[in-house]
Amino acid sequence: MSHSPRKSALFVVFLTVFIDLLGFGIVLPLLPIYAREFTLDRSGVILGLLMASFSAMQFLFAPFWGRLSDRIGRRPVLMIGLSGSVVFYTIFGAATAWRSLFWMFVSRIGAGIAGATIPTAQAYIADVTSPENRARGMALIGAAFGLGFTLGPLLAATALISAGSAGLSPWPGYTAAGLSAVALILASFKLPESLDPNHVRRARSWYHFDALRNAVTVPTVFALLMTSFVSVLAFAKFESILAFLMHEPVDEGGFGMPLVTVLIVFALLGLVHALMQGVVRSLSGRMSEGSLATLGATICVGSYVLLGEATRHGHFGSLMAGMVLVGVGAAFLPPCLQAMISRRTDPAKQGGIMGVAQSLSALARILGHAIAFPLFYLGAAVPFWAGTGLMVVALTLILANAKRGVDFAAAAE
Template sequence: MNKGNLLTLFGIVFLDLMGIGIMIPVLAPLMLDAGGTLVPLDWTTADRSIALGFLVAMYPLAQFFGAPILGALSDRYGRKKLLITSLIGTFIGYLLFATGLLTQQLWLLYFSRALDGFTGGNVGVANSAIADISTNENRAKNFGLIGMAFGLGFIFGPFIGGKLADPTLVSWFSAATPFWFAALLSLGSLTLLTFLFKETLQTKAHRPIHPFMGFRHIAKAFQMQNLKIIFLVIFLHTLGFCFYAQFMPVFLVQKFSMNTAAIGTLFAFIGLWIALTQGLFLRVITRFAKPQKILRFSLLGLSSLLFLIPFAPTVFLLYALQPFMALAEGLTFPSTTTVVSELSLKEEQGEAMGVTQSLRALGQALPSLIAGFLVTINQNLAILTGAAIILLAWAIFVICYRTHTRSEPEGRA
């Protein structure tokens, strides 16, 4: 295994997730500010919540169409070329978003998120590269290390985003400042990739490419006998967790009147525990338990904690619940990815990760479209809906999942 490649992928995912994390504390206060000029002044709180939901949804919706195409192209032309393409799109997307904020052009915000989403398959391609260089013995640890990069990105991203958007710290800071910084981060990732990353794809595969490959991936997910249950669990887990993650800032604004900096600090705290879980605890736990066994406990724990979070009466108790929630999520995410990789043929790793990315993109998009309406009914409803969906994922996994070896589509010997 090339440790240089592994560290480079770690850096790419860390910088990418840091860029995404920067957005978390900024968007909700920005869109819900009744005195702001970004949206029409006569819009109600419900209108603003729904508009926020659609803005958040633009990235995963576009990724649903773009990620499978990038995954297939990475199987054909190699991981490095497609990672470079993806990062260039991310860089342009951040520049356009910052420009939209400066010029108060709401349509440009939507367009920039769609552009970034369509080209933003770098995490999916990075997962394929991890699968390329991993063996059965180190696969879980490698995906755990990349999961740690996710967690670290969510430590520094929300914290820095909250600070860079706070003009009380520096007079020229504004809502656009975090996105200029995120553009610089994407350039840093591009530099790492260009000079340090060595191509990992050994056997190229020419798979048909179609603009609606995302829908084909959804259909294919349920034709692969050994993978269809874990694919369903991945979709439901992503769907449920994103009801929490995407609209937790709205909950924090409405219940605790948190500002951008306070939201960023809370998400940084969550990211710290996710990073500790995936970088430290997971490596210890996988010595004694396989990912399949971990999921039987982590999914149930995650659902239970999400049920409790909306009823925390104080900020102190809200903080007290987050390490346990982060532990459950930090074990669940890399474990599901590891199971998919273990059950996929070597030459199908890119396609399997593309299907996984499509399911996750769809799971990320739907809560944004639905939760914007739910929070207009009750501020707790989005998070409780997410908890119920993850409970369903746990039940399906416990009842239906059976241990398999390698993936074979139906009808294939």
């Protein structure tokens, strides 16, 4: 693939991931409103299930899509995912208009299945980038995360303002569906296949157990997967509790902010994260992935300490500073860890192992969403102290494994 088609393909892949994450950015801050409007349950169980359903489906289906992309190619799998996004974001909008909890669950479960093609996008980037440019390519995924978390909450805020006191509007879902349709059309005409036919794996096993065994047998790859799991678990608790913490009354441990303000803060955090991807891409040419990951984990440790202290003392300015630092530190970790994993993996197995990585990330999000609120009720700052401990573990794993691994190409020589 020549340089120009590669740039076009990277743009389409970036757009694909951005669309997937846009829906998550729209829904995450709005879920408390859905729970209040769609059900009489006040225990939080329904809300927790609704929040976890998206990541649960990614956990189950990411390895399947990754292995399937190793078998039939990246392009067909990405096209299937985009088609699913069109359908299920449309259902998301309709469920909001109908005030239907059942169809909201259907939309989130379906969107989780369709959005589980992110590891295939990562494998696509690995296919079309050199090992030296791998981190820069993977940073596009991080930029898509950041933009999704920036524009998603802004769409949600627009819906709240236009809907008045009800706070519900179908248009964010319909907008996401329209964007998915545009990406699908663009991919149909502009996205070439990236997988070398000689690397297509024709194993009979279609799920992730072989890929997990492959990951365990590669020195340091499993440790890097665990590093990713731990860091995502810390961030999932943060993203899960943030809106709740800011919106809760002061006398209940929160900051008492209006919901629109909460959404704008979510957008600010996403913007910081997206802008930092440019910094990561720039530094990746001058620093190793291990050094960048170490820097990001160190910043995250400090930011969670600051968030804990800000929450304990009710200092909003320190909370904002801590949130910005989380956005800065977290921007370094996924692209650098993914680049190290892909460089140390057989290209014919990258789709499967990237699927394992995405599944572990989804599992971390499920657990993070599940434990964030019980931790909050133990003490408003407890989720951030737990995040500090998790990031210390992640930093230790990075320091222990970043320099021990060998690139697959070098090992094969």
